[in-house]
Amino acid sequence: MINPEADLVFKPLPQDDPRRRQPDITKAKHYLNWEPEIALTEGLKLTIADFRERLHKSELL
Numbered sequence: 513m514i515n516p517e518a519d520l521v522f523k524p525l526p527q528d529d530p531r532r533r534q535p536d537i538t539k540a541k542h543y544l545n546w547e548p549e550i551a552l553t554e555g556l557k558l559t560i561a562d563f564r565e566r567l568h569k570s571e572l573l
Contacts, residue, residue: 513560 525531540546550558 513556 537546537548548555
């Protein structure tokens with residue numbers, strides 16, 4: 513999905529950054545009768561495309 517040859521840059525995390533994330537939509541499904549409308553893979557593709565577009569626009573400024 514992204515450039516596998518890109519250089520990785522590691523920066524310190526903010527003090528309040530959660531160290532462990534485990535998103536779970538079980539409660540949303542149960543209590544709100546909610547289901548995601550976009551699959552994870554498709555959502556990632558859309559997010560990456562949006563980030564690329566924003567980056568391109570900022571480079572034009």
